[in-house]
Amino acid sequence: MAEDKDDPTFPGEEPENASSPESADGNGGGEGADDFTVDDILGAAQSADAAAADDTDAVADRVEALESQLLTDLKRLQAEYANYRRRTEEQREIEIERAKGAAAKGLIPVLDDLDRAEKHGDLGEGTPFAAIAEKVRAVVERMGVEAYGAAGEAFDPQQHEAIFQQPTPGATEATILEVVETGYRLGSVELRPAKVVVAVPAE
Structure with a gap:
């Protein structure tokens, strides 16, 4: 078959005015549907900055809360240690007095x-x-041993041991008439109560 010389195309060539699929939909060579504008990029950057700022504030709040808790725990430990030292010192003084008392007895x-x-x-x-x-x-x-108990003092059953009561005319209250054994104490430790004869009001 003879070629048509009036046909401007040759076999295997596309006509110059033939439309491609890209040009058919009007997007060929232009901006695609997924392209970002400058405003979109700036907005995303601002959102990222805001999220980072929120994270920083959250971390700062957490650190502040931990510091406050640590300070509270430290104060509590200091108070407990101070109480422990006070109790230890008091117990030490008591033990010293008891040891001295044992020797004094x-x-x-x-x-x-x-x-x-x-x-x-x-x-x-x-x-x-x-x-x-x-x-x-x-x-x-x-x-540090102290002697106590003397005639004429008021009778105190917490300190004196009455071995005899003597009704005495004119007596208005129980008083020590005679000391049979002197009482001794060492600080708060009672070594021995005073043994006394007590004068009591006559009936």
Whole structure:
């Protein structure tokens, strides 16, 4: 078959005015449906900045809460430690007094002997026994031992042990008439109550 010389196309060539699929829908060479504008990019950047700022504020709030909790825990621990030290110190003082009291109790019979010797005139000034008595009493005094109970004092059942009650004319209240054994204490530790004869009002 002879070729048509009037046909401007050749076999395998597309006509110049033929429409491509891209040009047919009007989008060929133009902006696609998925392209972003500058405003879109700026808006996305601003959204990202806002989200980052919110995250930063949340972290800052969390850190502040943790710092507050740590400070509260530290104050509580300091208070507990202060109370522990106070209780330990108080217990230590009590144990020291008890230890001293145990040692002082061993000296009470000696003090009783010295009192009886003094009443019988065996501790005359300048005698060897008087010098020994003075040294023993000085040691007891340095330990903090106090003697109590004297005739004429008001009777206190918390401190005195009444071994006899003597109705006495003119007495208006119970008072110590005679001390049979002197009482001794060391701080808050009662070493021995005073044994006394009590004068009570006569009926």
